Amino acid sequence: xxxxxxxxxxxxxxxxxxxxxxxxxxxxxxxxxxxxxxxxxxxxxxxxxxxxxxxxxxxxxxxxxxxxxxxxxxxxxxxxxxxxxxxxxxxxxx
Numbered sequence: 001x002x003x004x005x006x007x008x009x010x011x012x013x014x015x016x017x018x019x020x021x022x023x024x025x026x027x028x029x030x031x032x033x034x035x036x037x038x039x040x041x042x043x044x045x046x047x048x049x050x051x052x053x054x055x056x057x058x059x060x061x062x063x064x065x066x067x068x069x070x071x072x073x074x075x076x077x078x079x080x081x082x083x084x085x086x087x088x089x090x091x092x093x094x
Contacts, residue, residue: 015060015074016050022069023048036066061085 023033030041064071
């Protein structure tokens with residue numbers, strides 16, 4: 001399954017606020033969090049501020065991993081049932 005095709009509507013779920021809280025709790029700047037997630041700090045900021053209509057699921061997973069956010073707390077355990085979704089942070093990642 002192509003996770004790029006799964007879009008999460010952040011303005012409906014409040015995921016942006018959860019990402020921001022997790023990033024601030026981790027003591028990360030937008031730039032560092034963006035680097036960890038493989039995107040610019042500006043893009044990370046757009047997700048946090050919910051300045052986007054939707055976010056590809058793989059992008060959201062990378063952002064959540066970068067700041068230590070458990071997406072099941074935001075979206076529910078259903079997300080773990082999607083083939084190809086790996087929510088836990090790999091031991092060799094940041």
